[in-house]
Amino acid sequence: MTTITPFAAGSYLTTRNASQLAALKNQLTDLSSQVSTGLVATTYGGLGSGRSTALAAQATLSALTGYAAGIGAAQTRTNLAVTSLTQVATLGSSARDTLNNGVQSAAADSVAVRSTALGNLQTALDTLNQSAAGNYLFGGSDTTTQPVADVDTVLNGTTDDQGHSIAGLTAVVAEYVGAAVGTAKNGRLTQVPDPASTTSSTTVQVTDEANSATRGLFGFTLAATPTVTGSALSATYRPAAASAPASFTLSLPSQQPLPGDSVTIALGLPDGTTKTLTLTAAASADSGSTTTFAIGSSPSDTMHNLSTTLNNALTGLASSTLAVNATAAAASSFFTGSVKGGPSNTGVMPERVAFDANNNPIGYKPASATDTVLWYQGENTYAAGKQTDAINTQSVQVSAGASIGTGARAIDPAVQNVLAGLATMAFALPTTNDGSTNATYQSVVDTAGTLLTAADGSSGVQDTVTQLSLASARLTNASSTNAATQNTVQNTLDGIEQAPTEEVVTKLLDVQNRLQASYQITATLSKLSLVNYIS
Numbered sequence: 237m238t239t240i241t242p243f244a245a246g247s248y249l250t251t252r253n254a255s256q257l258a259a260l261k262n263q264l265t266d267l268s269s270q271v272s273t274g275l276v277a278t279t280y281g282g283l284g285s286g287r288s289t290a291l292a293a294q295a296t297l298s299a300l301t302g303y304a305a306g307i308g309a310a311q312t313r314t315n316l317a318v319t320s321l322t323q324v325a326t327l328g329s330s331a332r333d334t335l336n337n338g339v340q341s342a343a344a345d346s347v348a349v350r351s352t353a354l355g356n357l358q359t360a361l362d363t364l365n366q367s368a369a370g371n372y373l374f375g376g377s378d379t380t381t382q383p384v385a386d387v388d389t390v391l392n393g394t395t396d397d398q399g400h401s402i403a404g405l406t407a408v409v410a411e412y413v414g415a416a417v418g419t420a421k422n423g424r425l426t427q428v429p430d431p432a433s434t435t436s437s438t439t440v441q442v443t444d445e446a447n448s449a450t451r452g453l454f455g456f457t458l459a460a461t462p463t464v465t466g467s468a469l470s471a472t473y474r475p476a477a478a479s480a481p482a483s484f485t486l487s488l489p490s491q492q493p494l495p496g497d498s499v500t501i502a503l504g505l506p507d508g509t510t511k512t513l514t515l516t517a518a519a520s521a522d523s524g525s526t527t528t529f530a531i532g533s534s535p536s537d538t539m540h541n542l543s544t545t546l547n548n549a550l551t552g553l554a555s556s557t558l559a560v561n562a563t564a565a566a567a568s569s570f571f572t573g574s575v576k577g578g579p580s581n582t583g584v585m586p587e588r589v590a591f592d593a594n595n596n597p598i599g600y601k602p603a604s605a606t607d608t609v610l611w612y613q614g615e616n617t618y619a620a621g622k623q624t625d626a627i628n629t630q631s632v633q634v635s636a637g638a639s640i641g642t643g644a645r646a647i648d649p650a651v652q653n654v655l656a657g658l659a660t661m662a663f664a665l666p667t668t669n670d671g672s673t674n675a676t677y678q679s680v681v682d683t684a685g686t687l688l689t690a691a692d693g694s695s696g697v698q699d700t701v702t703q704l705s706l707a708s709a710r711l712t713n714a715s716s717t718n719a720a721t722q723n724t725v726q727n728t729l730d731g732i733e734q735a736p737t738e739e740v741v742t743k744l745l746d747v748q749n750r751l752q753a754s755y756q757i758t759a760t761l762s763k764l765s766l767v768n769y770i771s
Contacts, residue, residue: 300722303634307715309369310632314642314708317373320366321644321651321701327356328654328691331661335681335688353661358387360655361611364646374646375614376629378576383614383646390611404609405570408588409663412566413559415454415589415597416506418445422550423503423558424455431547436536438488440543442501442550444481449598451481454589455558456550457504458482466497466517486542488535493517495531499542503553507561513549515542526552526671552672560664560679564687567659571652573608577616584616612647623649627703634714642707650690650697657687 334349364374364384375383384390393404403411418424424445429435444458445451461473462484468491476482486499498516505511514527521528521541529545532538569586578584585602592598603610617624629643645651661684666676692698 296725297722300718303718304715306632307634307711310642311708311711313368313373314704314711316366316368317644318701318704318708320363320373321697323363324360324651324654325691325697325701327360328657328688328697331356331658332685332688332691335685347667350662350665350667353658357655357658357662360658361387361390374644376616376626376643376645378615381613383612385609385611385613389609393609396606400606402607402609405567405659408570408608409563409566411589412562416558416562417554418455421554422547423554425550427547431543438535438539439485440539440546441483441485443483444476446481447596447598450596453506453599454597458484459502459504459510462486463500466493468493469497469499471499488539490535492531492535492538495519505558505561511553511557513553515545515549524548524671548671552675556672556676557679560676560683563664564656564660564683567656571611571655573610574612574616574647575610577618579618579621583610614645616645616647640707640710644700644704648700650695650700653687653690654697657684660684660687
């Protein structure tokens with residue numbers, strides 16, 4: 237009789253027993269692997285239904301690790317930027333406090349403050365070149381280019397490869413001031429007769445700048461008829477006409493003025509403000525006085541003394557208020573300069589003084605990169621004619637749907653004003669102790685002090701510091717949130733992938749016992765036969 241083995245008597249039981257033994261052996265192998273590796277399986281396929289959750293959790297953990305690295309680097313940059321800008325703000329506010337405390341009583345003090353202001357300006361420029369991990373902090377989105385030219389170049393200029401002389405701040409300030417005060421140092425006015433001459437005269441005539449292209453842009457303008465007191469002095473005024481500048485004439489035709497008689501002259505400045513000079517007659521007066529003239533032995537002597545005092549007053553006002561205003565204007569313009577960006581995306585050119593063929597200043601013209609240092613070299617993007625927000629020029633992704641801006645620019649308008657204020661102090665504070673020292677100092681207080689309010693005033697440097705500090709706080713919060721999320725996801729993943737040692741060892745012992753018992757029973761059954769049974 238032919239026997240079909242798979243269907244022979246007892247074959248099913250034998251096959252089933254073998255299958256069960258193999259299954260137990262596989263369980264033993266898996267549990268031994270779990271004990272040694274600590275993992276449920278060495279492949280995602282071995283995780284069964286948990287593999288999709290595990291894959292998603294791994295992707296989330298990878299993203300959170302990347303966010304953490306970005307946040308850490310951004311926090312370092314932001315904290316350094318806050319520290320650096322705080323220093324700039326402190327330099328500005330301290331300089332303003334020094335001005336307001338008043339050191340004009342002695343020229344030596346003023347010279348010291350001038351030197352300190354120059355040092356503070358250099359420090360501020362250096363600070364704006366701060367970097368972290370090789371990335372510059374104050375170049376906007378451009379982190380690889382040094383945002384601010386080196387201090388010596390900014391102040392003193394340089395020479396390019398073609399031999400062009402490129403003017404720095406010092407040269408630009410000198411140009412503005414020279415154009416304002418004029419060659420006679422009296423605000424571009426003409427005084428006849430010349431006070432240095434010995435010409436005898438009972439009249440003095442003062443005339444505006446002759447060049448109509450220059451008049452009003454540089455120097456003083458004669459705003460009105462001088463006001464006189466007493467009966468001896470007289471004044472006439474001729475307003476500007478198409479063919480002639482304005483002028484006034486002071487006369488002392490016959491009688492001498494009395495002590496206390498005075499003349500008051502109104503002078504217009506390029507910024508639209510007006511200054512007045514009052515000259516008062518006295519029995520005696522110092523030859524260097526800017527306010528008092530001596531009554532001489534004759535009307536012509538008296539007029540000569542008045543002319544000298546008038547010249548002293550004009551040159552004093554020109555060297556103080558006019559020169560300080562010109563210095564502030566030059567510095568403010570200079571610190572708008574940018575190599576890149578601007579409204580036309582071709583950079584921002586500060587204004588330089590334009591001269592005619594006779595070297596007379598006739599207005600302003602845009603500078604160029606071949607004649608003027610453009611102090612800012614970083615990114616400077618404009619949109620719709622306005623500078624874009626610096627905070628958004630750099631950002632860090634902190635989650636799948638959120639990012640935080642951490643950018644800053646050295647050419648922020650508030651920073652420009654602080655730099656211009658420090659430069660005004662450094663270049664315009666008085667260096668000598670004379671009749672115009674107090675006036676010069678007060679002019680610096682007015683102009684530089686106004687610029688330096690940008691250190692901590694509304695929309696000032698401190699406002700940018702606050703923005704960056706808030707960004708740093710948001711980064712810290714995002715880091716804490718991500719860390720909590722990462723911990724939760726990791727726990728979930730561990731629950732899927734990790735094999736609990738105690739539980740696995742218990743199962744392993746159970747399988748070992750079952751497998752051992754199965755082997756023993758199978759071995760015993762394999763020896764069982766009808767002969768053994770009968771016996």
